[in-house]
Amino acid sequence: MAKKGNRIQVILECIEQKKSGIPGCSRYVTTKNKKKTPNRIELKKYNPVLRKYTIHKEIK
Template sequence: MKFKTNRIKIILECLEQQTIVRNCISRYFTSKNKRNTSSKLKLRKFNPFLKRVTLHQEI
């Protein structure tokens, strides 16, 4: 039997680093439930290039 899943794979990209450095951007891959969170996801994640926690948004 085949099950329908509501989870989709998404990419989170740093918002602060887009304005500062263009050549290397911090990205995270994760999944979300599109039925519960239909809007774009925003999470605070660690950015290894800036060496601090920054805001990452779904692209």
């Protein structure tokens, strides 16, 4: 039987690349605890298209 917990999978997408209009997208999949962090998260991750670290925001 699967374990039921507070952790859920979320998708992070680069906001700098989205604003600039460059085709493609940089996305990462991670997990978060929905009880401890109910708000959307923002993390600095590497974007291979822009070749630098950028802010990635949680999308629905």
